[in-house]
Amino acid sequence: MKCQQAEPILGRFLDRDLPAGRFAAVGEHVRTCERCAARVDELQWVVAQLKAQPHPKAPSELAARLHLRLAAEPVPARKPVFDIPRSLLNWPSLGLGAAVAAALMFVVLRSSQPSVGIQVAAVPVDRNVGVQIAFGVDRDVKDVTFDIKLSDGLRFVDAKGQPVNTQEVSWKGELMRGKTVVPVTVRGIRPGKWDILAIVRKNQMARATQIIVPVQGDTSSVLPGGEG
């Protein structure tokens, strides 16, 4: 082993964090190379000084200050406990002058009620629209799969408010008791009545709700392939 191969891993050699073969090779090199041996000594000294640094304790008044701050805090908000793709959580895109609609889907996994279609206000073609999809359950439910599917005339939009070709997203997470709201922004790329299908699954159980989005506009403004 040469110095230039050994030097970048001398720290890991010190920590004994190398595979046995490499550790032995570095050790052999250090035994025969005065320069690297000195470097190991120095690093060992540096690490010893770091480990000897004082560990300050939190000042006693910190707990008291925290207590006072918390006194003014309301009950923590219940938030979605899942990783929805960040690109879809893009409320800023509403700043493009989009119409805002809200649809609430209450999901009771144990019920056998049929799916319900909810129609939101009509939006112009080529405009973004924010839709709030609310998942409501009467108890915490773990290991849930969420699916949101768009029909042909709708597209999800990216963080810059531009439509992307994705028409279906799926993720796993959990639902906490009460209502969990997922804001989703979509764009109508063709006139028509399109729908957002939101499905939540747990084992063999599933509930789907359809949100109908009427998109208005003349056919000359249709964006080919949903891009633009």
Add this chain to the structure above:
Amino acid sequence: MASSPEQLELIRRARNGDKAAFETLVAPILDRLFGLAVQLMRNHDDAADVVQEALVKVYRSLGSFRGDADFFIWVSRIVRNTVLDELKRAVRRHEEPTETLPESLDRSLEGKAEQEELQHIVQDCIGQLSVKLREPLVMYDIEGYAYEEISRILELNLGTVKSRLNRAREALRQKLIGQRHRLAGWIEIPDGGVGRSGGGKVSNEVPTS
């Protein structure tokens, strides 16, 4: 490592607004969180402010805490992000950190002027490192976080954590060499370096992993 059943119960109560449960939850980790903030910020008062602010954020965010995650790691990440935000604000305000670390010297070291002076010098040099290098160094070598914990807090892969730690130690070594005039007189300094000369005193025992 996931949170313990006791922690999960306290989290459940805190989520429902039980602030005493939240305070009980964070009390055992307050010193470690403060230590991390002090080492990154180089100032006791700022560190206390940041930890307090971060814990309020933690309380507000309890609804989004995953039960299968490690509560301490999650909180450490929030403290670290709050520190970074504060450091950025300080840069915008053109503030220089005020060195206050010697205030915290362990009682057993009081009166040991040489030891204090050495700690001063090491702290000075740590303070000159970029935050990117300082983070893994103080977390691993001073605060005792494991590689995996650092990886999750900094959201970096293990290889990057180890590589940055190596670079940080090397950078610190170089800076201490630059301070050899301050080290002279109480510690032997071989030509071109700090510490004792002698030749790689790492045990030859081969690691099993």
